[in-house]
Amino acid sequence: MINLLDSKIALIVVSITAFIIAVGIGLAIENTSDEKTTERYSSIDSGGPQTARRDGFYSYINRNESFEEQLPLTVETAIINGWIENSNCDLQNGRFFNKTKTPYLLGYDAKNELLSIYLFSKEKMPEPWIRSNTIDTNLYPSINYDHFKLIIHFKDPINACSINNN
Incomplete structure (x- = not known):
């Protein structure tokens, strides 16, 4: 009976040791890999x-x-690619940038990271699109006409103009 108990304990010890070694090898390979992770977009x-x-x-x-x-995921990249700041910071949606002949605006937060996309159309669109109002045309001078809009946020827009946002 004692030999059987010893063999179970030995089996558990060997299993735990093998697991620790496998985790160590995995971490070593991950940290020493020459390949760089491609940037997501x-x-x-x-x-x-x-x-x-x-x-x-x-x-x-x-x-x-x-x-x-x-x-472009950042304001810097957007500007390099020809995007122009279109608005001051809208507390609910961030700062929007436009590019000539592009049928949407891109919104960035106070950390200069991509926050949202503002789709717009002169044609009447179904819900969840909504009709723009005078405030919109004042906020976004490149769209100074009545239009339907759909703003899609890639992350929570709360505190979009505050550097302390998540």
């Missing part, structure tokens, strides 16, 4: 050649082509 994508139209039907762009545009 956000983008707008058409979803392939089949796209939704405003009338609710689907149509095909060039069947071999789809649309993807990477979004």
Whole structure:
């Protein structure tokens, strides 16, 4: 009986030791890897050649082509890529930037990180889109006409203009 008990304890000790060694090897490989992790990015994508139209039907762009545009994750990158500051900081949505011939604005928080995208259309759009108001056209001078808007936040916009936001 004592030999059996000793063998169970030995088995547990060997298992724990093997686990600790495996974790150590995993951490060593991760920390000494020469490969750099590629930076993640956000983008707008058409979803392939089949796209939704405003009338609710689907149509095909060039069947071999789809649309993807990477979004600048920081204000610095946005400015380098031709985005222009469009507004003062809106407490609920951050600062918006626009780019010529781009049908959306990008919102950045006080940490200069991508916060949201402001989609707009002159055409009447279904919910959850809402009609803009005079305040919107004053806040965002590049969209100085009545329009429908949809603001999509990538993170919580609370305290968007405060450096202490999350």
